[in-house]
Amino acid sequence: MKWTSNEYLYTSINEFLTSNNITDTVDLKVICSKYDWALIPYDYRYMKQLYEISPDGFTAYQNGKYYIMYALISSLQGNYRQRFTIAHEIGHIVLKHHKYIDNNILRCYNSPYKPIWEKQADIFAQNLLMPASRTRELKEKMTIDELAKHFKVSRTMATVRLQKLREDELNFRRLKTKELLSVADRSEQYGSYFFR
16 A cells, blocks of 8 residues: 555554544543653744754654654643644654655645645644544534634634545545455455355
């Protein structure tokens, strides 16, 4: 399966969410601790060289260990921005972008012309922070601001999530259909052998 494909992306997201039992608001520090991924905040006032790499955050891979570096922002919206940055960087790790693009440092791009690995990390982050099925369930009961507060994301993130929810659900459905067809195909092969 090609790493740039939607199948790879949504299979990886589904496996990660399932294996970590993520169905609602997630504690990113617990996830990072579980996988021994170092979370390192940096303050742009004192660590300008890190801020020059990225004003939001980046992931470094060195000696078999991942380091998620993220900019400190002192406000509630800043905390929500940090959560997105960390989730985005977790996406790079889970999707093995360091391996596929052969780079030890991956940084956040705030540009409409993002490379494929940045777009994938954004999709991973929105699904990690606001899992599709739970978002669908709550969107009928909550305002956009209540959703944002529930999932501890910015209003902008919640808005983008709702705009892309249907697309994500469709990709997860395609994945499930492919799995079911594969099981049916194997059953048919074995069934014809056993029921001759």
